[in-house]
Amino acid sequence: MKIKFAGAARTVTGSKHLITTRNGKTILLDCGLFQGEDAKRHNYNKDLGFEASEVDYCILSHAHIDHSGAIPYLVKRGFKGKIYCTKATLDLCSIMLIDSAHIQEADLQYINRARIQKELEPVEPLYTIADAEIALNQFVGLDYNKWSKINDEIEVCFTIVGHILGAGAINLKIKEEGQIHTLCYTGDIGRNQHKIIKHPESFPQADYIITEATYGNRLHDNTSTTENKLLDIVEDTCIRKKGKLIIPAFSVGRTQEIIYALDQFETQGKLPHINVYVDSPLSTNATEIMRNHPESFNQEVVNYLKIDSDPFGFNRLKYIRNVEESKALNNSNEPCIIISASGMMEGGRVVHHLRNNISDKKNTILIVGYCAPFTLGNRIMQGVETIKIYGEEIPVKADIKILTEYSAHGDYQEMIDYLSCQDPLKVKEMYLVHGNYEVQQEYREKLLEKGFKNIRIPDENSEYLI
Ligand SMILES: [Zn+2]
Numbered sequence: 001m002k003i004k005f006a007g008a009a010r011t012v013t014g015s016k017h018l019i020t021t022r023n024g025k026t027i028l029l030d031c032g033l034f035q036g037e038d039a040k041r042h043n044y045n046k047d048l049g050f051e052a053s054e055v056d057y058c059i060l061s062h063a064h065i066d067h068s069g070a071i072p073y074l075v076k077r078g079f080k081g082k083i084y085c086t087k088a089t090l091d092l093c094s095i096m097l098i099d100s101a102h103i104q105e106a107d108l109q110y111i112n113r114a115r116i117q118k119e120l121e122p123v124e125p126l127y128t129i130a131d132a133e134i135a136l137n138q139f140v141g142l143d144y145n146k147w148s149k150i151n152d153e154i155e156v157c158f159t160i161v162g163h164i165l166g167a168g169a170i171n172l173k174i175k176e177e178g179q180i181h182t183l184c185y186t187g188d189i190g191r192n193q194h195k196i197i198k199h200p201e202s203f204p205q206a207d208y209i210i211t212e213a214t215y216g217n218r219l220h221d222n223t224s225t226t227e228n229k230l231l232d233i234v235e236d237t238c239i240r241k242k243g244k245l246i247i248p249a250f251s252v253g254r255t256q257e258i259i260y261a262l263d264q265f266e267t268q269g270k271l272p273h274i275n276v277y278v279d280s281p282l283s284t285n286a287t288e289i290m291r292n293h294p295e296s297f298n299q300e301v302v303n304y305l306k307i308d309s310d311p312f313g314f315n316r317l318k319y320i321r322n323v324e325e326s327k328a329l330n331n332s333n334e335p336c337i338i339i340s341a342s343g344m345m346e347g348g349r350v351v352h353h354l355r356n357n358i359s360d361k362k363n364t365i366l367i368v369g370y371c372a373p374f375t376l377g378n379r380i381m382q383g384v385e386t387i388k389i390y391g392e393e394i395p396v397k398a399d400i401k402i403l404t405e406y407s408a409h410g411d412y413q414e415m416i417d418y419l420s421c422q423d424p425l426k427v428k429e430m431y432l433v434h435g436n437y438e439v440q441q442e443y444r445e446k447l448l449e450k451g452f453k454n455i456r457i458p459d460e461n462s463e464y465l466i
Pocket residue numbers: 062064067163188
């Protein structure tokens with residue numbers, strides 16, 4: 001077979017890995033969007049790197065947009081096959097791909113108004129909500145740990161990899177000329193310390209492994225004291241300063257981790273008497289999906305469910321959907337916690353909350369996730385004195401706090417622990433994706449020390465015959 005790396009090669013977004021068997025069947029592992037600076041470099045994702053109509057099957061590791069976000073475009077360009085993923089990933093994609101289309105349409109409305117004034121042709125979105133809906137009809141949700149036949153020569157099995165709800169390592173058995181080859185694409189590898197979902201589990205021995213390397217040179221801080229730090233920040237902001245605590249958070253994953261921590265404080269009688277608002281329709285929907293997948297919870301959450309049947313809900317927690325209620329928060333002076341998206345503060349309702357609250361020193365902005373370079377979140381993290389929102393220069397007076405412990409990606413030790421279920425002597429080749437090149441080189445050295453060999457760091461659009 002042949003593997004072509006069409007994205008997330010020596011960079012961290014745009015995952016697309018194409019396998020072509022000797023019989024000419026083509027399997028696409030993930031179909032993600034390039035994001036941030038990568039998107040500009042790739043002309044906003046217009047070129048997939050292959051012909052969509054020539055792909056027979058797509059298999060998706062998890063719902064993050066840098067892994068799933070180009071699927072509606074793939075379908076729009078002529079892909080007719082099925083898209084296999086876990087059942088929870090299917091549920092998450094059903095809200096995230098629609099949201100991704102909605103953001104593209106909304107962004108372009110603004111840009112096109114300006115273009116029309118300049119008598120320029122309007123720009124088309126990569127895909128619309130209608131395109132995303134068509135693509136969702138091609139999804140097939142599978143259970144974890146069960147082999148499913150895709151055709152006479154290909155079988156797939158998802159194994160638990162942590163990271164986010166629904167994420168699965170993709171294990172393949174590919175029959176070629178009477179021989180069975182095994183390949184595992186790990187997707188993004190989660191942490192052993194995730195607060196809600198099951199921790200990564202071992203996967204069947206593979207001949208070939210494609211694996212991520214995002215934090216290939218880094219060790220995360222221990223998370224054992226994270227909750228205490230969070231509670232200190234809540235008390236300091238809402239009780240001592242009588243201010244608002246704004247927490248920009250990714251809708252899927254981080255939002256639920258924060259809510260679950262607050263829910264536990266509430267149950268333990270530690271949460272101050274304040275209201276907590278989740279102000280993001282996507283976060284609200286994602287939390288509902290998480291509630292619907294208790295089979296994904298780790299043992300701690302299973303135990304917690306015995307004393308509290310809803311780990312994502314308590315009396316003073318309000319999920320806000322409509323815009324009027326969201327705006328009402330701007331006029332209120334009550335000390336409270338507002339959890340809102342997007343995590344990198346580039347869009348969504350959190351931008352309004354920042355505009356309204358970042359110039360008052362009694363408030364706190366708490367950063368709990370990765371903020372890519374050049375994003376508003378990144379500038380705030382760097383400690384700038386003023387920020388620009390909707391063309392207006394605003395002074396930063398609120399406290400800026402950062403909890404770096406929250407991460408959905410394992411560090412190098414956690415990734416190596418995850419791979420330790422493999423006999424390195426039986427792994428014929430390994431490919432490192434999803435990481436910056438310098439980091440991948442350091443991670444490669446660590447894997448060589450563990451006995452893995454033939455470790456490649458593919459460049460974009462490079463192909464390997466195996
Ligand atoms: Zn991911």
